[in-house]
Amino acid sequence: MGRIINTEGAGKERNRLSRCIVLSLRELMRQSQPDDKSRDLAAFIALALLSISDTVEASVLAWEKKGYWVKADRYRMEWSWTERVGKQMKQAVFQEDWPMVAQVSVQVAQKLMSVEVPLRNRLGTPWLGAWGALKQMP
Helix, strand or coil: CCCCCCCCCHHHHHHHHHHHHHHHHHHHHHCCCCCHHHHHHHHHHHHHHHHHHHHHHHHHHHHHHCCCHHHHHHHHHHHCHHHHHHHHHHHHHHCCCHHHHHHHHHHHHHHCCCCCCCCCCCCCCCCCCHHHHHHHCC
């Protein structure tokens, strides 16, 4: 039997989540009043940031095996903001603190400024049901 090759690596997942976050931020900024959709959007951003934070270690492990310690540490520092900001967004959504959600959204938008999402994307609406998923999270 041959080797199983995983084509969906941590880097691809991180890129997909980054594009979904940018799409969600655009949609969140269009909201005039906080409603269920706004809650789903903000919850999705929190979940996606925490997921990105989880993918960083998987990427770094390969570099550490080869002895690229500096590169691994630099990469960790580059993405360390995702966990902190994801927790802030999660807390703001649970408390329904919409000014804080807006403030955290601006921070995320500044960090992901270089991420491009085409106008005709195939990402769909990944935020649907995110509020329920966030409530289930420990």
